[in-house]
Amino acid sequence: MAPSSSTLSTPGTLGTLGTLEITYAEGPVVVGAGLAGLLAATALSPFPVTVISPAPLGVDTSTGWAQGGIAAAVGPDDDPALHAEDTLRAGAGLCDPEVVRSVTDAGPEAISWLLALGARLDRGPDGALALGLEGAHCRRRVLHAAGDGSGAELLRVAVAAARRTPSVTVVEGVRAVRVLTDAHGVAGVLAEGAGPRRVVATRSVILATGGLGGLYAHTTNPLASRGQGLALAVRAGAVVRDVELVQFHPTALDVGLDPMPLVSEAVRGEGATLVTASGAPAVTDPLAARDVVAHALWAARQAGHATCLDARATLGPRFGDHFPAIESACRAAGLDPSVDLLPVRPAAHYAMGGVLVDAAGRTTVPGLWAVGECASTGLHGANRLASNSLLEATVCSRRLAATLRD
CATH class of the missing domain: 3.90.700.10 (Succinate dehydrogenase/fumarate reductase flavoprotein, catalytic domain)
Known part of the structure; x- marks a missing residue:
């Protein structure tokens, strides 16, 4: 991203900002650096993408705190259809059945991709992947790393993958404070860091900011998880859904x-x-x-x-x-x-609602995308099935990237 002395004076939110220094991103800007954001950035390769994170990579993200693991029907006695049934049952009637089937069908392939990226998942004495049991699952289908270090391991893999991908530029210590729009949709991000505020101009912004549990008096979330993505999306005019559903x-x-x-x-x-x-x-x-x-x-x-x-x-x-x-x-x-x-x-613990997205991660604002906990895909319904969050982040980040590349 090269600095520019250009100024903005276009309709929409850009016109309210006056004169600001603009940095031009070569491609999409990912806001957030947890599992969903980093995997999306990596999967966009070879297209250039910029990731902005308020904290150093691996810090203040819910991904790294996830203990339970990632659910996928990879056992010999299991099937994605059974995984889908459990997800629908737990979701108490508010899941989107088509989304549920699509994500659970993609589970085994998602695990293969993570292993190919270098994920060290637990295995049994015979070398097969070890499978754990969690609430409302009818089969042992939860894969772990280091027992209760699953999120930390997947975050390690995602950070390493992003850092070794030449097309990914990571900018740490920068926080998005507004998604900017004009008559055509997304036009950039207003960002702040150690220096003065500046505009990062782009036609594609991917929100991957995590949840909002840090707002609660009793929470298992990093206190930095305060619903930033939800706020950015609402101010940009995006539709949100089921924001009252917090697990x-x-x-x-x-x-x-x-x-x-x-x-x-x-x-x-x-x-x-x-x-x-x-x-x-x-x-x-x-x-x-x-x-x-x-x-x-x-x-x-x-x-x-x-x-x-x-x-x-x-x-x-x-x-x-x-x-x-x-x-x-x-x-x-x-x-x-x-x-x-x-x-x-x-x-x-977890926000089931969020920014309304379609199957590819598009919001209702042209050029604005969302993935991970800040997005509402229809997978979780009223109550997330245990260990489906890391699965959703992995599957949906790849689908978002594939759509943006096309």
């Missing part, structure tokens, strides 16, 4: 930290149970859909009962072998999951 994860570690450490649903997939402080069962089915479990725990708390996760009998001293990052978080709080009940409570 609360049932088991955030309740030890007074903000944000709250997550205790992955995969822990319950390995047999841990949810109980009150007295040891009584807190839910009927600890592997029900997240909204069901979260409501049950909230009801118990409203009735005056503390809620806890009990992994002592099922995992015990093996807890750290399966979930090293979670064990580390517990020990930092003075808890030993092999012998202690873990205090947990529901916390804001």
Whole structure:
């Protein structure tokens, strides 16, 4: 991107800005540097693309915090149709069935692509991919990395892929404050960083800014996740959908930290149970859909009962072998999951709604695209099925890139 002394004086939002220095991007500008944004940028190769990120790559993104893994029907007893059925059931009637089938059908190929990029997913003694079980899945189909380090591993892969792709330019320490439009649609991004504000001129902007959980008092999200993409899209005139649908994860570690450490649903997939402080069962089915479990725990708390996760009998001293990052978080709080009940409570975790997009990621504003958690694709409905978010980010980023390249 080369600086220019040109000024802007065109209709629409550009005309309200006065005289600003313009930088001309050679191709699309990606706003955000989590899994969805970096994979989209990489998949756009060999077309030039610029990624702008307010933080250094790998920092302040929800991707890196994802523990549960990525869901895909790759097991010998599984099928994408079963994955689709589970997704539709969890979505409580608000999923788009065509989108669900399309994304779940693409799951196995998405895993193959991530492996080709260098993802180190967990494997069993026979070398086959290890598959975990999470809530509302009828099969073991969740792939992990380093037990509970799945998001961190996929983010590592995405960062490395973007950095080694010559067509991708990454600009760190720059924040988008407005998507600019003119009579033809998107015209650029108003950005700020260490120096004065400037315009990055482009006809294609891809929003990949993540969610909005950082706005909540109890959250598992980075506090920097404040719905920036949603705000940018609305100010640009884009339609949004289902923004009231925010998923609360049932088991955030309740030890007074903000944000709250997550205790992955995969822990319950390995047999841990949810109980009150007295040891009584807190839910009927600890592997029900997240909204069901979260409501049950909230009801118990409203009735005056503390809620806890009990992994002592099922995992015990093996807890750290399966979930090293979670064990580390517990020990930092003075808890030993092999012998202690873990205090947990529901916390804001994932935004199902967002910027309305079509199957390729187009919004209702020409030239504006969205992908990842900030987008509303129709996959999740009213309640996201566990570990479908990393799948959506991978599948939809590739589709967006393929459409933009055409």
